[in-house]
Amino acid sequence: MPASNVATRTVSVMEGILDANDALAQLNRAKFDAAHTYVVNVMSSPGSGKTNILERTLEVLGASLRIGVLEGDVQTSLDASRLQRFGVPVVQVNTGSELGGGCHLDANMVWCGISQLPLDKIDLLLIENVGNLVCPAGFLLGEDVRVIVASVTEGEDKPLKYPHMFRCADLVLINKIDLLPHIDFDLNVLLKNIGSINSKATKILMSARTGQGLDDWIAWLNARIR
Numbered sequence: 001m002p003a004s005n006v007a008t009r010t011v012s013v014m015e016g017i018l019d020a021n022d023a024l025a026q027l028n029r030a031k032f033d034a035a036h037t038y039v040v041n042v043m044s045s046p047g048s049g050k051t052n053i054l055e056r057t058l059e060v061l062g063a064s065l066r067i068g069v070l071e072g073d074v075q076t077s078l079d080a081s082r083l084q085r086f087g088v089p090v091v092q093v094n095t096g097s098e099l100g101g102g103c104h105l106d107a108n109m110v111w112c113g114i115s116q117l118p119l120d121k122i123d124l125l126l127i128e129n130v131g132n133l134v135c136p137a138g139f140l141l142g143e144d145v146r147v148i149v150a151s152v153t154e155g156e157d158k159p160l161k162y163p164h165m166f167r168c169a170d171l172v173l174i175n176k177i178d179l180l181p182h183i184d185f186d187l188n189v190l191l192k193n194i195g196s197i198n199s200k201a202t203k204i205l206m207s208a209r210t211g212q213g214l215d216d217w218i219a220w221l222n223a224r225i226r
Helices: 003-035 050-061 078-084 107-114 163-167 177-182 187-197 214-225
Strands: 038-044 067-073 090-094 124-128 145-151 171-175 202-205
Touching: 003 107, 038 050, 038 214, 050 067, 050 078, 050 124, 050 214, 067 078, 067 107, 078 090, 090 107, 145 163, 163 187, 171 187, 187 202, 202 214
Parallel strands: 038 124, 038 145, 067 090, 067 124, 145 171, 171 202
Antiparallel strands: none
């Protein structure tokens, strides 16, 4: 078979997969709207501090909002176990087993996950996507907003290397800024690179470890939920 035909077929199959995903994402969206549940899709590379940020979020907002978490990982329930101690409903979705995929959550996985959650008793659903700067950006889940966590330990060039991920962000949380004095990192270059890819995204500097910037993140969430 000529190479051009192979390429055409590959593109057509991928378009079909994304179309099917987007249709199911709309069904998820209808469920969320009916339950009045605000949904945040949190994405990043592995080790950026997503789970730590969710822990701090639950500490602050857990008393005033009914929060649920859908936790995506290839294997294990380690992060879900960390969040269960806050007494909120948490559902683990492992993508590396019979659900396939591995590198991201898709709308079907979320559909299966939320069937185990009491959506009518959840004001805010936090979806922690699989750590990956490529695939998660391509799959709508039915979320209201997309939040990208970019830690300063990853380097300033990530928005340029993975533009689609940063282009789809409503907010970029720049985490681990407490480490800036100890690493060779130019924050202004990162901010410039983010702006060159997505000039509309809000940017918040924070350290989930020290709590710096946490108030700004909580205020951003509250402004949208309420």
